[in-house]
Amino acid sequence: MSKDVGMNENHEALEIALREALRREDAPAGFAERVMARAAVQQAKSAGEPLAPLSRLAPAVAWWRWIVDRRAWAPALAGALLLALAAGWYQQQAQQRAEAEARERAKEEALYALRLTSEKLAPARRALAQLGIDLEGNIPPGSSTGSQRQ
């Protein structure tokens, strides 16, 4: 028991001694003035930076600096121009293909119609030929139909 009391007393004595030894002390004379002078220099340096106004507006936005950096414009513009040209060329090609396909379809439909018509006219043509009449309606001389009219 007495040993514990002794240890506690030693502990308390050490704590008191530590508080005394580590007590706050005043900063050296002129410390505040030296800091103020350095702070003024620091502020002047930051004000002299080219992008200082913008950095004050958006200090943590790195993309803002990228936009105002002119070196980034050239490749971006070139890329956009190439993209536009490629899109235009592709659209023109597609239009031409569509027109060609339409013409081809119309041609096939016309040929089909002519074939049908020809097939339908074939019996009539044969009948007229038996009568000795051609498609223009001319009756060849010496035919039976022609001599009867005479």
Add this chain to the structure above:
Amino acid sequence: MEQIETQRALSAERHDEALALCSGAAESPLDFEPLLRRHQGMVYSIARNFLGDTGRAEEVAQEVFLQLHSELNRIESNEHAAAWLRRVTAHRSIDALRNPASSRSVDLESLKEPEQPAEQRDVFLTESLRRMVASLPEKQRITIILRYQEDLDPGEIARVLGMPLATVKSHLRRALDMLRQKSGRLRGASGAQRK
């Protein structure tokens, strides 16, 4: 290692911001000079007790206030400023100690007992104790300073340093054991000399 210190500083900074919100101080932006004059003693003393060198302590203290000047718009209140300054001073002092060019550790074994009159013995022991603190390992050193200079409890120290509470208590216990042992030897040596 410095990245770990930075990460701990960031997590503790979030606590500082919460503290600022809880303090209910929705005041106008703070002025730099009043904060500087109010807290210069605290900042300088932490650095001085940690580094054991007045020149390096002033250098660190100036850097701390210059950082405060550049980040003043993030400080919400006087209480927030004090917490912020303690945290930044602790981390900058540790970083300064790790800089090989500035390491001036005091060898505890080289502390000698100069002949002092009895009435100056207390002053001598105080100065010796300060030097003993400056010779502790860095984590133990900063916890002792925050505990006995700033009178922070272990929970507050844990938040400032970004350490677990158990780690802070362990550092405090080991540091006190070491200081008790060394100061006992020193008092024993001075007692033997007086005889």
